[in-house]
Amino acid sequence: MLNRKGILMGNKNILIISFILILSLLAGCGQDNIQANEKLNKNNDNLVIRLEGGDWGYPTPFLHYRRGPGAYKMKLIFDSLLEKDEKGLIPWLAKEWEIKNDGKEYIFKLNKNIKWHDGNKLTADDVKFTFEYYKAHPPVWNNLIVNGKNIIENVDIIDDYTIKFIVNEKNATYLERVGTMPIIPKHIWENVKDPLKFYREEAVIGCGPYKLTNYSREQGIYKFKAFENYWGPKQKVDVIEFVPVSDPILAFEKGDIDTLMASPDILNRYENNEGFKVTKNKPFWGYRLIFNMDNRPELKDKSLRKVFAYGINRDELVQKVARGAGIVASMGYLPKAHKWYNPDIKKYNFDIEKARKLINGKEYSFKLLIGNSPKEVKIAELIKLSLSKVGINIEVKSVDNKTRDGLVKKGDFELAIIGHGGWGRDPDLLRDMYYSSETMESNSPASGSLPGFYNEKINELALLQMKQLNFDERKETIYKLQEVIAQEVPQIPLFNTIGYFVFRPLKYDGWMYTYDHHYPEHCKLSYLERK
Amino acid sequence: MNKPIIGKALEYIITFFIILTLNFMVPRLMPGDPFTFLSNDEVGVSFTFTEEEIKKYKDYYGLNKPITTQYVDYLKNTLSGYLGYSIFYNDEVLNIITERITWTISLVFISTLISAFSGSLLGSISAYYRHRKIDKVLYFFFVSISQIPPFLIGLLILYYFGAYLKLFPLSGGITPFMEYNSYWHKIIDLAYHFILPALTLSFVNIGNFYLVSRNSVIEILSKDYITTAKAKALKKRRIVFVHALRNAIFPIVTRIFLSFGTVIGGAVLIENVFNYPGLGLLMKEAVFYRDYPLIQGIFTIMALFVLTMNLLSDLINKKLDPRLS
Numbered sequence: 001m002l003n004r005k006g007i008l009m010g011n012k013n014i015l016i017i018s019f020i021l022i023l024s025l026l027a028g029c030g031q032d033n034i035q036a037n038e039k040l041n042k043n044n045d046n047l048v049i050r051l052e053g054g055d056w057g058y059p060t061p062f063l064h065y066r067r068g069p070g071a072y073k074m075k076l077i078f079d080s081l082l083e084k085d086e087k088g089l090i091p092w093l094a095k096e097w098e099i100k101n102d103g104k105e106y107i108f109k110l111n112k113n114i115k116w117h118d119g120n121k122l123t124a125d126d127v128k129f130t131f132e133y134y135k136a137h138p139p140v141w142n143n144l145i146v147n148g149k150n151i152i153e154n155v156d157i158i159d160d161y162t163i164k165f166i167v168n169e170k171n172a173t174y175l176e177r178v179g180t181m182p183i184i185p186k187h188i189w190e191n192v193k194d195p196l197k198f199y200r201e202e203a204v205i206g207c208g209p210y211k212l213t214n215y216s217r218e219q220g221i222y223k224f225k226a227f228e229n230y231w232g233p234k235q236k237v238d239v240i241e242f243v244p245v246s247d248p249i250l251a252f253e254k255g256d257i258d259t260l261m262a263s264p265d266i267l268n269r270y271e272n273n274e275g276f277k278v279t280k281n282k283p284f285w286g287y288r289l290i291f292n293m294d295n296r297p298e299l300k301d302k303s304l305r306k307v308f309a310y311g312i313n314r315d316e317l318v319q320k321v322a323r324g325a326g327i328v329a330s331m332g333y334l335p336k337a338h339k340w341y342n343p344d345i346k347k348y349n350f351d352i353e354k355a356r357k358l359i360n361g362k363e364y365s366f367k368l369l370i371g372n373s374p375k376e377v378k379i380a381e382l383i384k385l386s387l388s389k390v391g392i393n394i395e396v397k398s399v400d401n402k403t404r405d406g407l408v409k410k411g412d413f414e415l416a417i418i419g420h421g422g423w424g425r426d427p428d429l430l431r432d433m434y435y436s437s438e439t440m441e442s443n444s445p446a447s448g449s450l451p452g453f454y455n456e457k458i459n460e461l462a463l464l465q466m467k468q469l470n471f472d473e474r475k476e477t478i479y480k481l482q483e484v485i486a487q488e489v490p491q492i493p494l495f496n497t498i499g500y501f502v503f504r505p506l507k508y509d510g511w512m513y514t515y516d517h518h519y520p521e522h523c524k525l526s527y528l529e530r531k
Numbered sequence: 532m533n534k535p536i537i538g539k540a541l542e543y544i545i546t547f548f549i550i551l552t553l554n555f556m557v558p559r560l561m562p563g564d565p566f567t568f569l570s571n572d573e574v575g576v577s578f579t580f581t582e583e584e585i586k587k588y589k590d591y592y593g594l595n596k597p598i599t600t601q602y603v604d605y606l607k608n609t610l611s612g613y614l615g616y617s618i619f620y621n622d623e624v625l626n627i628i629t630e631r632i633t634w635t636i637s638l639v640f641i642s643t644l645i646s647a648f649s650g651s652l653l654g655s656i657s658a659y660y661r662h663r664k665i666d667k668v669l670y671f672f673f674v675s676i677s678q679i680p681p682f683l684i685g686l687l688i689l690y691y692f693g694a695y696l697k698l699f700p701l702s703g704g705i706t707p708f709m710e711y712n713s714y715w716h717k718i719i720d721l722a723y724h725f726i727l728p729a730l731t732l733s734f735v736n737i738g739n740f741y742l743v744s745r746n747s748v749i750e751i752l753s754k755d756y757i758t759t760a761k762a763k764a765l766k767k768r769r770i771v772f773v774h775a776l777r778n779a780i781f782p783i784v785t786r787i788f789l790s791f792g793t794v795i796g797g798a799v800l801i802e803n804v805f806n807y808p809g810l811g812l813l814m815k816e817a818v819f820y821r822d823y824p825l826i827q828g829i830f831t832i833m834a835l836f837v838l839t840m841n842l843l844s845d846l847i848n849k850k851l852d853p854r855l856s
Binding site: 053057063065066067068071138140141142145148196197199214217218219220221223241243244245246247250251253254256371399400401402403404405406407408409418419420421 | 561562563564567568569570571572577578579580581582583584619620621622627630631634689690693694697701702703704705707708804805806808819820821
């Protein structure tokens, strides 16, 4: 048994020990021990870049995982006919292309002297083989399926370096769909029966700028080395290493990794500091609030949906939840930085009075389904607070993310919040999301999540833009489509996040953003010489 | 003599079946399925399955069959040693688990040994100096730390020794891409990465052993033969560690085997803090992706391990304590 004094005495010692411990921790925070002064690498010879790793699967088109950055690792090894830069699609394995026969034929002329990592030459034969193989064995990132069907009808070899695709219909998105599929070597894959079990070393022979030299699944590490006989622009980074990281901030400051996605709270450590450079990621990741009009038919009334649009303070969400690192989402869905964003559509600034007028004294209550991330919980609470002032009572139900996804997919919800990326993709995503039909399709996390919504005009425009190969005509339709969507409010895009990308420019500063993606580490051109 | 053994064996078999059944049911009771991805993280992207693909995969993994058929298949497969094929990782569950299990098991064994050894040492000291200052400090300290969640201790240790003092690596189980010129070199590197997670896990469990050994040594110290030993003017060290601790060792040994269950639980959390390549990280992801075969596989292996340890503790108890047989 302990006597009272004893406990106090023990307590005191503990207090002193913890006090010392805390003090020393604080000292650690104050002391500016960030390692910024890497030696300036003038020639970038043998430059090794270290990035946050983790296991995302064996980087073949079939074995990288369905989530996470595995696909971009695969793309370092496998080139495609076209590539993306800041502005749009650019020639890559194909030096030029032509669209003929009213959009039903695509002819690509390949560069010569393209070598696979094992020294063999790439020809049109490999390209034809690739697309036929993908028909029989769909890769993870399969752009070739539209409305449940493979879009390629035939692939013809015109000569060793010219290839013709015949597609099933005229479609504005087909160039990107065909152009961005990774090309695989025929001499290796023609004998592979089950690509899902093909873990051999040959499986990662591609014609891309990097060769995979090391991968360990259980440790989550990858090592990519520049391919010396690469056909394209010279690699500026010689070796890319992905290493396991417990805490990214600690690892970045210790110099274990060279880039960091920083939260606004720690940004001042790196801003105005010569050793670091901060860039803003593109706002192509966001949260949206969706309505289930099948379960709650009163939501079919446009003016009730507008009550939500006016009654939710989206500016507040950006300030309080994203800590300022975000923008209020466009009601026409395509975010401000999107190539096809229409700035002149109806905006819904927070306006309690307007919302009250629209709801006209009625009262409603809804169940709001959310995941369990702290951010979603915050969003839901803020929405609940501001809508209660309008007369809408919200009951928040938080479940784990996978459960939420499952319930939304089944249509078992009234209102739900979902966060996902891909907001920068081809505007055909508007069709994916807003077109209402029986068949739901495709690769988009967004698709088919507006149960009960139907709008003739939106359907019409969504189908029209898909057929317009002329840039200006299509742009006009897309603008119009955003306008109608903004008037109809089929869902509420809440806000798009802007991540901060921090790196050490003295070590490497070739980071770039393609026009449609938010993160520079994923862009192949970030590692290559630019003109 | 035979009856109790058969009874014990039956007990274990029934327990194992109950665990297998729970293993089968619990993942399937969780809403969501392995094929639905609507949301994703901020750096990631996700590719969803088309309806056609979902159907294909459900057939492939037998998820379309009636639940009873699935259960029977599962029991058959598990008993014949086949743990299934992971949906997310695209590989045999057994392969995935064997890659990682050594990391977890060595973490669990070594840290248990460390905490058992130092816990019982400190416990005996505490018992000998019962009611004195050193006992009170130790007692308070260990009672307090046994209440702190393991991941918090892990974070503190990670921050202090890894980031602030920069003495140890922040994550991983081995230096990536290192080429070793000797076997020793590799072992040293492994140990270097091993220290912080093992230290954390030992720290989490040391309180347990401390309390057990303190109690049993206190009990022994009140025995007559200890008074005799004291009367013979034997050295303190000899009385505590030879006469008392040796006789008090039996509950400690039992505790070692029984604690493996909780230690594995702690290891799962700590591996996540240090990004240590064991089963813990894998388990987190398996649950996150609703990868049924993988969840089942991991839990089956863990259950087997814990049951084996319990069995061992039963057997050793009998050996150590003649009264039980």
